[in-house]
Amino acid sequence: QVQLVESGGGLVQAGGSLRLSCAASGRTFSRYGMGWFRQAPGKEREFVTAITGSGSGTDYRDSVKGRFTVSRDNPKNTVYLQMNSLKPEDTAVYYCAATYTGWAVRTRTRYEYWGQGTQVTVSS
Secondary structure, three states, rough: OEEEEEEEEEEEEOOOOOOEEEOOOOOOOHEEEEEEEEEEEOOOOEEEEOOOOOOOOEEHHHHOOOEEEEEEEEOOEEEEEOOOOHHHHOOOEEEEEEEEEOOOOOOHHOOOOOOOOEEEEOOO
8 A cells, every 4th residue: 555645736926836745655665656647627637747666767748848857755755746937727736646567657547546636726
């Protein structure tokens, strides 16, 4: 079992920055690939970024490339999402998720564990 708790969301103006954190329970954190997804009102949950268990590999959706950075600190059981140059269209609930594959996976159904989400609101 892995429990995930996100934090760091909030209200920010367009062009601003936020850093999300996702703290994981358990002693095998480095085995899990970690992903960030987001869900805006009335829309499906979509992939944002993911990182491999070792942290050596990452993947991003096109619309956040160059603005968002995913990283992890395995001794601290934490994954981060640094979001810069935020846009109103980034407004959503952001979720972190863990996949035992260890890979940076885009497919939502490959993730076994999910956090409760944290709200990010970007005002124009």
